Amino acid sequence: MSTESLRVAFGQSLVRLAYKYPNFVVFDADVAGGTCTHFFRNDFPDRFIQCGIAEQNMMSAAAGYSLSGITPFVTCYAVFASMRAVEQARNSVAYPDFNVKIVASHVGLDVGPDGVSHQALEDLAIFRAIPNFTVISPADEREVLQATEVMLRTHGPTYMRTGRSPVPDVTPADYQFKIGKGVVLKDGSEVTIVATGIMVHRAIAAAQHLKNDGINAKVVNISTIKPIDRPLLQQCASHSRFMVTCEDHNIYGGLFSSVLEAIADAPVPVYPVAVRDCFAESGEPLALAQKYGISEADIINLIKSKHN
Amino acid sequence: MARDKTAAINRIMNHDTLTLLRTKAKIIRKDVMQMLHYAGSGHPGGSLSAADIVAALYFHEMRLNPKSPNWPQRDFFVLSKGHSCPVVYAALAESGFFSKDWYNGLRHINGALQGHPDRKKTPGIEFNSGSLSQGFSFGLGRALAYKHTKDTNRVYILMGCGEQDEGQVWEGAMFGAHYKLNNVLAIVDYNQLQSDDTNDHIMMLKPLAEKWRSFGWNVFEIDGHNMEQILGAFADARGIRLKPSVIIASTIKGKGVSFMENVPKWHGSLAPTADELKLAMAELDNDQ
Numbered sequence: 001m002s003t004e005s006l007r008v009a010f011g012q013s014l015v016r017l018a019y020k021y022p023n024f025v026v027f028d029a030d031v032a033g034g035t036c037t038h039f040f041r042n043d044f045p046d047r048f049i050q051c052g053i054a055e056q057n058m059m060s061a062a063a064g065y066s067l068s069g070i071t072p073f074v075t076c077y078a079v080f081a082s083m084r085a086v087e088q089a090r091n092s093v094a095y096p097d098f099n100v101k102i103v104a105s106h107v108g109l110d111v112g113p114d115g116v117s118h119q120a121l122e123d124l125a126i127f128r129a130i131p132n133f134t135v136i137s138p139a140d141e142r143e144v145l146q147a148t149e150v151m152l153r154t155h156g157p158t159y160m161r162t163g164r165s166p167v168p169d170v171t172p173a174d175y176q177f178k179i180g181k182g183v184v185l186k187d188g189s190e191v192t193i194v195a196t197g198i199m200v201h202r203a204i205a206a207a208q209h210l211k212n213d214g215i216n217a218k219v220v221n222i223s224t225i226k227p228i229d230r231p232l233l234q235q236c237a238s239h240s241r242f243m244v245t246c247e248d249h250n251i252y253g254g255l256f257s258s259v260l261e262a263i264a265d266a267p268v269p270v271y272p273v274a275v276r277d278c279f280a281e282s283g284e285p286l287a288l289a290q291k292y293g294i295s296e297a298d299i300i301n302l303i304k305s306k307h308n
Numbered sequence: 309m310a311r312d313k314t315a316a317i318n319r320i321m322n323h324d325t326l327t328l329l330r331t332k333a334k335i336i337r338k339d340v341m342q343m344l345h346y347a348g349s350g351h352p353g354g355s356l357s358a359a360d361i362v363a364a365l366y367f368h369e370m371r372l373n374p375k376s377p378n379w380p381q382r383d384f385f386v387l388s389k390g391h392s393c394p395v396v397y398a399a400l401a402e403s404g405f406f407s408k409d410w411y412n413g414l415r416h417i418n419g420a421l422q423g424h425p426d427r428k429k430t431p432g433i434e435f436n437s438g439s440l441s442q443g444f445s446f447g448l449g450r451a452l453a454y455k456h457t458k459d460t461n462r463v464y465i466l467m468g469c470g471e472q473d474e475g476q477v478w479e480g481a482m483f484g485a486h487y488k489l490n491n492v493l494a495i496v497d498y499n500q501l502q503s504d505d506t507n508d509h510i511m512m513l514k515p516l517a518e519k520w521r522s523f524g525w526n527v528f529e530i531d532g533h534n535m536e537q538i539l540g541a542f543a544d545a546r547g548i549r550l551k552p553s554v555i556i557a558s559t560i561k562g563k564g565v566s567f568m569e570n571v572p573k574w575h576g577s578l579a580p581t582a583d584e585l586k587l588a589m590a591e592l593d594n595d596q
């Protein structure tokens with residue numbers, strides 16, 4: 001049972017995969033300690049490309065580098081990957097359809113004390129809006145490792161977000177990550193909770209709590225935001241009285257929007273647990289989750305209020 | 309180095325001024341240590357390296373009104389290396405913009421002092437910096453507007469040396485020279501360290517002064533811990549016509565706290581423990 005942060009999990013995954021896959025390199029913008037690519041830098045200095053604090057140049061340079069057939073991981077904080085260098089990601093990477101893998105740490109309110117300038121609440125929406133991009137938001141260490149390996153085996157522009165706080169394992173030991181596949185982590189009948197990233201373990205805890213109140217909630221982990229698992233979501237919609245989405249992201253353009261789009265023709269209400277289109281502030285991640293409405297208690301209260 | 313330095317120094321400086329500014333710098337350093345300890349995270353190294361420059365700006369060079377932070381005649385300060393905000397918070401509190409009671413809210417929920425500057429939450433803060441290099445462009449835009457409205461306010465922008473990696477800095481450098489923004493004084497806190505390592509190892513920055521000169525700026529190269537040299541460059545910059553000025557201030561990251569000096573990990577995010585705080589305070593007290 002591990003409680004690793006997703007960024008540490010990513011850093012360690014790079015090292016573990018480096019032996020099996022000699023054909024990838026890591027680009028960094030002087031934030032290796034923050035994204036946890038420093039593990040890889042220490043063990044594989046020749047495959048580590050320091051770009052300095054210059055994310056836009058890094059993004060387009062990685063696109064050029066990818067023509068060699070060697071896969072570049074572009075790593076930095078999500079605010080800078082998804083906003084500062086996004087036009088480069090669109091025109092240098094996505095449009096020509098290059099095999100560049102962007103992996104960003106420092107996402108959502110989970111960033112905590114650094115505050116608003118570093119809390120990316122828009123990254124899923126942004127990359128989802130760009131053609132050719134696959135968008136991944138894993139939930140635990142196992143999923144990070146598997147997603148990183150799948151990225152190496154799959155061609156195409158990809159964005160993956162990690163995270164800063166330690167998270168418990170949520171996927172079963174025999175889990176197999178597949179791009180575009182959601183997974184039911186807890187069965188239930190009346191309500192479906194669809195969660196992504198660090199919100200998955202909060203959703204599971206909330207569902208367990210709700211059982212004591214006689215509410216039987218299903219929990220689905222959606223770790224590929226795009227392409228989203230439409231068949232699974234439609235099946236959940238047809239068997240639920242209502243659905244709830246959970247994300248550490250702004251309410252617009254992320255998981256809530258993606259789920260609504262996927263089940264637009266289903267006659268089932270969907271309620272969001274997400275940041276309500278505002279900038280937050282500095283603070284500990286849990287305190288922020290409570291103040292800005294994305295805590296475990298918020299999931300429980302929302303479901304209770306809609307259940308009656 | 310400025311040719312007219314001695315004349316400038318004689319004009320504006322006396323022993324009392326220098327003593328006052330050195331004392332203020334020491335208070336600022338101690339306050340930075342104290343508030344980062346409360347916060348439990350943050351960026352000590354780049355705050356300490358900039359303390360002498362910030363003391364000279366807030367207690368000598370800039371026109372400010374702590375009772376009226378938005379006073380239209382104020383000089384305009386932008387901390388472009390926003391992660392070093394503790395050093396500015398200390399200068400603002402010491403100037404009377406807000407109470408030092410606010411320190412213990414740094415980086416905590418509902419606090420007025422954010423992990424990176426927030427102009428809506430903290431009196432005296434002009435810009436929400438944190439994303440490196442945006443503060444520089446923001447300050448240049450403010451300066452251009454002062455020119456257009458024929459106002460004489462000066463604009464001071466403090467940048468980091470790692471920050472110079474950003475292309476936006478050089479876009480701004482062209483813009484500043486193109487519009488002859490001689491009401492701008494940029495300062496580079498040249499401590500030669502950035503987030504993970506030295507400039508030399510992360511991205512070669514030398515020759516920095518030549519880069520700025522070739523971009524059309526008037527360049528001062530000084531020791532950023534020498535109060536006479538800081539004030540000398542400030543004074544000389546006021547006399548420059550038709551060009552913006554930049555001070556390349558050689559500094560030591562973590563200056564004043566021996567176990568932080570030139571040690572990359574004290575860039576952050578890291579705060580002194582209770583024991584480290586005690587040690588740091590004792591060293592700062594014994595200094596000079």
Ligand SMILES: Cc1ncc(C[n+]2csc(CCOP(=O)(O)OP(=O)(O)O)c2C)c(N)n1
Nearest residue numbers: 030354438439440468469470471501502503
């Ligand atoms: C655009 C952007 N990229 C990355 C970061 C993360 N970051 C914060 S501070 C820092 C290093 C800054 O080094 P420097 O400018 O030399 O500051 P100092 O050493 O004076 O603290 C980095 C990479 C950031 N804040 N903004």
